[in-house]
Amino acid sequence: EVQLVESGGGLVQPGGSLRLSCAASGFNFRSYEMSWVRQVPGKGLEWVSYIGGSGTSMYYADSVRGRFTISRDNAKDSLYLQMNSLRAEDTGVYYCARERERVLLYYWGRGTLVTVSS
Amino acid sequence: EIVMTQSPATLSLSPGERATLSCRASQSVSASLAWYQQKPGQAPRLLIYHTSNRATDTPARFSGSGSGTEFTLTISSLQSEDIAVYYCQQYDNWPPALTFGGGTKVEIK
Numbered sequence: 001e002v003q004l005v006e007s008g009g010g011l012v013q014p015g016g017s018l019r020l021s022c023a024a025s026g027f028n029f030r031s032y033e034m035s036w037v038r039q040v041p042g043k044g045l046e047w048v049s050y051i052g053g054s055g056t057s058m059y060y061a062d063s064v065r066g067r068f069t070i071s072r073d074n075a076k077d078s079l080y081l082q083m084n085s086l087r088a089e090d091t092g093v094y095y096c097a098r099e100r101e102r103v104l105l106y107y108w109g110r111g112t113l114v115t116v117s118s
Numbered sequence: 119e120i121v122m123t124q125s126p127a128t129l130s131l132s133p134g135e136r137a138t139l140s141c142r143a144s145q146s147v148s149a150s151l152a153w154y155q156q157k158p159g160q161a162p163r164l165l166i167y168h169t170s171n172r173a174t175d176t177p178a179r180f181s182g183s184g185s186g187t188e189f190t191l192t193i194s195s196l197q198s199e200d201i202a203v204y205y206c207q208q209y210d211n212w213p214p215a216l217t218f219g220g221g222t223k224v225e226i227k
Contacts, residue, residue: 047216059214103167
């Protein structure tokens with residue numbers, strides 16, 4: 001069974017940093033493309049970032065490019081999102097998602113809440 | 119950027135009724151369209167991909183149709199467990215971006 005478990009969320013001040021993790025299990029992690037998607041509480045969904053299976057291909061939403069960095073450790077079956085220069089508008093639940101059948105967001109984790117506030 | 123617009127914002131129906139949710143793209147996305155269901159307090163779940171393919175464990179009462187710029191998610195007979203917000207998402211211009219619609223909230227009357 002595919003399992004994705006996010007962690008690392010919390011309260012951080014504007015301008016601060018946070019590193020999110022997503023622990024994967026139940027599949028051969030290195031073979032799959034992964035993404036991060038976020039959701040402001042009570043609002044819609046926003047794709048944030050993508051990384052290919054080998055970790056050499058990455059893409060970012062315009063709203064986070066230059067501040068967020070996606071990475072993965074295939075030996076640890078883990079996906080990461082390093083978030084720097086955080087802003088109030090980065091507040092939300094962050095989900096990691098796995099690809100299947102060319103659909104990037106086929107499987108989802110339960111999410112971790114990030115709150116950016118002073 | 120491709121903009122996805124969903125209508126209506128809220129749909130209130132009685133159990134057993136047919137629900138029709140619409141999604142419009144600002145330009146053609148071919149058949150690269152997915153639908154997600156998000157129940158209260160839960161993560162989104164993929165329902166339909168490539169316009170009309172049901173994802174694993176998606177009940178047969180859910181179906182998708184359309185092409186180009188106009189898409190529809192149909193729930194043939196609404197059940198109480200279908201109360202959720204439904205999002206459409208295009209992936210035709212991937213990379214570099216994926217975009218979601220604003221969602222349709224389905225309520226039981």
